[in-house]
Amino acid sequence: MTTMNTTETTTATTTPDPATTAPVPPAGGGRRGRVRGRGERGPLASVALHAGLLTAALAAVFPPFWLLVTSFKPKTETFTTSLVQNFTLENYTHVLGETYFLTWFWNSVVVVVMTTLLGVFISATTGYAVSRFRFPGMRPLMWTLLITQMFPMAILIVPLYNLMAQLGLLNQPVGLIITYLTIAVPFCAWMMKGFFDTIPVSIDESGRVDGLNPFGTFWRLILPLAKPGLAVTGFYSFVTAWAEVAYASAFMTGEENLTLAGGLQTFVNQYVGDWGSMTAAAVIIAVPAAIVFGIAQRHLVAGLTSGAVKS
Amino acid sequence: MAVETGQSVAPAAGGDARGRGRGTGEKSKEAPGPLRRALATHWYAWAMVAPVVIVIGVIIGYPLVRGIWLSLTDADEANVARTIGVNEIEATYEFTGLENYTAILTDSVFWDRLGWTVLWTVGCVSVTFLLGLVLATMLNRKLRGRAVYRIAIILPWGIPAFVSVFAWQMLFNEKNGILNRILEGGGIDAVPWLGDPTWAKISVIAVNVWLGVPFMLVALLGALQAIPSELLEAAEVDGANAWQRFRNVTLPGIRSVSSTVVLLSTIWTFNMFPVIYLLTRGGPGDSTEILVTYAYRLSFLNSPRDFATSAAWGVLILLLLMLFAVFYRRSLRKQGEVW
Numbered sequence: 172m173t174t175m176n177t178t179e180t181t182t183a184t185t186t187p188d189p190a191t192t193a194p195v196p197p198a199g200g201g202r203r204g205r206v207r208g209r210g211e212r213g214p215l216a217s218v219a220l221h222a223g224l225l226t227a228a229l230a231a232v233f234p235p236f237w238l239l240v241t242s243f244k245p246k247t248e249t250f251t252t253s254l255v256q257n258f259t260l261e262n263y264t265h266v267l268g269e270t271y272f273l274t275w276f277w278n279s280v281v282v283v284v285m286t287t288l289l290g291v292f293i294s295a296t297t298g299y300a301v302s303r304f305r306f307p308g309m310r311p312l313m314w315t316l317l318i319t320q321m322f323p324m325a326i327l328i329v330p331l332y333n334l335m336a337q338l339g340l341l342n343q344p345v346g347l348i349i350t351y352l353t354i355a356v357p358f359c360a361w362m363m364k365g366f367f368d369t370i371p372v373s374i375d376e377s378g379r380v381d382g383l384n385p386f387g388t389f390w391r392l393i394l395p396l397a398k399p400g401l402a403v404t405g406f407y408s409f410v411t412a413w414a415e416v417a418y419a420s421a422f423m424t425g426e427e428n429l430t431l432a433g434g435l436q437t438f439v440n441q442y443v444g445d446w447g448s449m450t451a452a453a454v455i456i457a458v459p460a461a462i463v464f465g466i467a468q469r470h471l472v473a474g475l476t477s478g479a480v481k482s
Numbered sequence: 483m484a485v486e487t488g489q490s491v492a493p494a495a496g497g498d499a500r501g502r503g504r505g506t507g508e509k510s511k512e513a514p515g516p517l518r519r520a521l522a523t524h525w526y527a528w529a530m531v532a533p534v535v536i537v538i539g540v541i542i543g544y545p546l547v548r549g550i551w552l553s554l555t556d557a558d559e560a561n562v563a564r565t566i567g568v569n570e571i572e573a574t575y576e577f578t579g580l581e582n583y584t585a586i587l588t589d590s591v592f593w594d595r596l597g598w599t600v601l602w603t604v605g606c607v608s609v610t611f612l613l614g615l616v617l618a619t620m621l622n623r624k625l626r627g628r629a630v631y632r633i634a635i636i637l638p639w640g641i642p643a644f645v646s647v648f649a650w651q652m653l654f655n656e657k658n659g660i661l662n663r664i665l666e667g668g669g670i671d672a673v674p675w676l677g678d679p680t681w682a683k684i685s686v687i688a689v690n691v692w693l694g695v696p697f698m699l700v701a702l703l704g705a706l707q708a709i710p711s712e713l714l715e716a717a718e719v720d721g722a723n724a725w726q727r728f729r730n731v732t733l734p735g736i737r738s739v740s741s742t743v744v745l746l747s748t749i750w751t752f753n754m755f756p757v758i759y760l761l762t763r764g765g766p767g768d769s770t771e772i773l774v775t776y777a778y779r780l781s782f783l784n785s786p787r788d789f790a791t792s793a794a795w796g797v798l799i800l801l802l803l804m805l806f807a808v809f810y811r812r813s814l815r816k817q818g819e820v821w
Contacts (some may be wrong), residue, residue: 220620221627225680227617228634230692234649235641237660241652250658294535300530307524312531319542321749321803325777326796329789330545330552332781337563349799353542360534414642416756417774421782432644437758439648446652454647464640465633 172374235457242450249446262451271426272452275434278344278423284429285348291357291405295397298363299389303375319357324417327353332421334419342428346460355408364398367393406467413460427461431456486779498606543614553582553794559787575790582647582794588686589767590777598683598794606751609746613691617730622706623700631704639696647760650689651676654761678767679769686770694750697744702776703815705739706732748810749803 183340221377243255266272277475331350332341340346354393370393378388394428416432426437435456438449484615555575562676563573586592621632638646653659654675666791709732715725753774764771764779771779773795780793 217625220623220625222626224617224620224635227613227695228631231635231637231696232691234646235637235652237653238645238649250655250660250663252511252660252663293537296530297534302526304524304527306527308531312535315538316534318804319538321753321807322542322546323753323774323777323796323799323803324755325753325774325792326549326800327542327783328778329547329796330548331564333552333557333789334548340801347753349541352537353545356534356537356544386530389530412640414644414756415617416644417778418761419777425568432754432756434650435644439651441763449648450652455650457641457645461637461640461643463699467642468636 178329184197230356238450238457241446242446242468244453246447249450261445263455266448266451266455270448271429273435274427274430275431276455279413279430279432282344282351284348284407285344286351286412287405287409289348290352290359290403290408294359294404295363296393297360297391299367299393301360301371302364303385309326316357316361319353320361322353328418328421331418335422341422346422347418347430350412350422351412354411354415358411359408360426362404363397363400366397366404370396403467406463410460410464417444426455429461508765549793550797552790553797555577555790556581557789557793559785559789562789564638566776578790582774582791583798586791586794588652592795595768595771595776598770602683602687603748603751606694606748606754607744609687610691610694610698610747611740613695614702616707617695617699618702620794621703636696636700638693639700643693644760645690645758646693647757650692651761654685661667663734676762676764679766682766682770686758686761689761693757698747701739701743705736709735745807745809748806752803753799773802
């Protein structure tokens with residue numbers, strides 16, 4: 172947090188306390204500002220810092236921003252460089268009223284919600300077992316979980332496609348749900364292990380002292396404590412499935428069967444270029460995801476790093 | 483962590499043995515043999531991992547085996563088993579041994595695609611990592627508006643990738659896209675962002691970097707903030723300058739997170755399907771086609787669909803990734819990582 176300091180914090184400090192270290196920013200900053208002396212950044216460096224971050228922020232925000240702006244333009248002005256001149260919602264009314272968009276949205280929701288629920292539900296116990304017990308077969312299992320996460324879809328897509336074709340599950344949400352479980356389960360189990368690792372073992376022990384067996388400990392004590400972890404894992408598999416393109420494009424054909432990833436491609440492809448509808452649809456897809464992401468991102472980050480690093 | 487959990491097994495084992503002893507008989511309570519005691523302990527663990535093992539076996543293991551089998555046959559659209567209406571058609575493809583593999587490996591297409599895939603992966607991961615590290619270091623300082631910068635820079639992470647790719651496609655539009663309009667305003671000729679092989683390669687890498695920086699930034703920022711400030715202060719007291727502190731305190735401090743995110747990011751980039759598929763469809767020609775998109779093209783875009791060759795590509799891709807992971811892990815071990 173406070174490894175470096177800029178002029179703002181240095182000037183804000185009046186009475187540095189030598190006993191205080193990092194946690195209190197003004198005191199820490201002031202103290203180090205004085206110690207550092209020659210290393211102190213001048214206003215020029217501060218400007219450079221802000222300029223760099225501003226450039227990065229603009230580059231990050233511009234494409235989605237431009238998508239939003241374009242979605243409010245009439246179709247004839249899609250590619251004008253100016254901001255909205257003739258504000259219109261016609262793209263949205265067209266997308267919602269005259270295309271299959273709502274069907275696609277519903278298809279996506281069904282597939283993704285089912286995938287998330289099943290994935291998290293199945294994986295939680297495994298995460299716990301791998302986190303708490305040493306048992307024969309644990310290392311191979313861990314390796315399997317890790318390796319299956321890096322399975323390219325290229326190796327599973329053909330056999331899964333043939334399998335679904337044989338079972339008559341192409342163009343069915345069920346087929347896509349089963350397919351997405353191949354992505355969600357290894358990942359969720361691995362993430363849940365990371366979360367359970369952060370819950371002190373002493374809680375398990377106290378549970379056992381009170382006479383609970385390992386299942387009881389897991390179900391009554393640990394799972395409630397792991398709720399944030401469950402939420403984050405669920406959210407992450409939600410987002411992954413929401414944004415999946417390859418399986419969805421290959422398995423779902425026919426306009427009324429598509430999910431959002433496939434549907435968006437029908438607006439703009441090598442044959443048609445309905446950019447207005449595409450932007451409106453894209454905004455409707457992105458806004459809920461971005462909001463949920465904004466709420467969850469802090470936990471997501473903590474979970475991701477703890478899950479990944481404490482392997 | 484490993485030590486803690488290891489210790490926790492002992493009380494668990496005792497507890498289990500006692501719990502079961504009550505049900506099965508007094509003998510096992512008094513003197514459980516090592517084997518029985520182990521069984522009693524692991525029974526719980528095995529039961530808990532069973533659902534995942536079954537799921538992995540059925541929906542990953544079986545297709546994997548089938549995929550490997552398909553790669554050894556001449557299966558294509560015309561001869562696989564399928565259901566048309568009420569008619570079930572039997573599979574008629576035949577075992578052809580390693581023919582598909584020899585055909586792929588002796589053809590220059592595979593090596594061309596592999597070369598570009600490696601370039602794409604190395605380019606994307608290194609640029610993403612460097613940008614992420616630079617931005618994380620910048621954001622790790624006290625400055626005004628830090629939270630705003632952070633939110634803005636990680637925004638691309640919050641938007642489904644396929645949506646962002648369409649946004650970029652709009653910006654890249656050669657005739658009317660805003661990037662070329664801006665260049666035009668500056669008197670520069672329109673750039674064929676997605677129309678020229680070299681520019682298309684640069685464009686897809688740029689988009690993938692744009693998508694990947696937020697994850698890197700966030701992971702590295704977390705790692706930077708976890709470095710105890712005492713360490714940096716101690717180094718400073720010892721007279722280390724800013725670069726030396728960065729080199730000898732900060733970098734070692736973020737090593738374990740870095741190695742993990744680089745590994746993850748390499749695998750993701752290697753398998754990155756949507757960016758290339760949606761942005762360029764592998765084009766122009768097949769200049770931006772990476773291994774996974776090419777395998778996809780073989781079985782789903784080309785006509786007739788060539789399932790066997792596509793499966794063989796899939797197997798080769800998996801082998802490459804596993805080789806990479808093994809070497810990466812070994813090199814980390816040599817450097818003293820316990821991972």
